[in-house]
Structure formats: C-alpha cells, structure tokens
Amino acid sequence: MISLFWVLCGIAAAMVASQKGKNGCGWFLLGFLLGPFGLIFALISGKEAPAENERKCPYCAEFVKKEAVVCKHCGRDLPSENPIDTTSQGQPDNINEDTYTLIFKGVPRGVDDLVAHHWTRAIRFCESKKYRLASEQFRYALNALPKSSEHAKTLNSIIERIS
C-alpha cells in the first residue's frame, strides 16, 4: 500500500516537473524515492524552460504566453513576437530594396484621380510601416485600374511583396 503511494508521488512529481519544462523521468525517480517530499520539491521548484507556447518576460523573467502583449506577472508591455513588428520598426522580411524602389517611385503620371488618391495613401502607409493598410489601399487603386495596364502589374507585384 505504501509503495503504491510512493509510486503515485513519483508520477505526480514527474507530471508537475514536465509541465514546468523539466525532465519528467528524473523527477519520477525523485518522487519515487522521496515520496510526498519529491512531489513537494517538484511543486515549489521554479520553471526551467518555457513550454512550447510560452516565452520569458524580459523584465521580470517570468514565463508568459507567447501571444501575450502584457506580462501577467509584472504588468509591463511585452515586445511583440511578430517579426513584422520587431525587425527595423516593422519591415516585413520579404520587403527588399527592389520593393522599396517600386513603392517609393511614387504614383505614376496619367493615372486618374481615384487611383492616385489610393496610391498616395498606400505610400503614406508604407512610410509608417503599416503594410496591411497599405496593401488595402494598393488594392483599391488596383481595382480602379484597367486589369491589363502596366500600372496594374506594378501594383499587383507590390501587393504580392508586402502582403
């Protein structure tokens, strides 16, 4: 009876430990050897590694959910996990020199007012790295253009690159 209880303590310690990102086997042995004490050790010991959906808060070093924007432990704003927001103030990886040149060549002459309006707004959004809004505006401009025009091709290629 007592040995069964010891085994259960081992299992419980292993489960607690592996939830904290630790070696479950080692903690099973510890729980098995120390019984309830092993379980208590497992419960009070800190976390070693973040779980798959966790990361470390850079301010208080506690573990928080990956998607969290505010740390639940210290309440500070967490830096975004999203590469769009972290690399050079929000430049998507696929935006290279070529794409920049393409975007900031500006609105071509001879397009009608509606196209120019949306195209201009899109460039503004690109300047402030708001690529989602930019591609929306590029799409409006595209819709106002004849499908096979040279400008439509340019816009299509820009939208593809920033989306």
Ligand SMILES: [Zn+2]
């Ligand atoms: Zn924190």
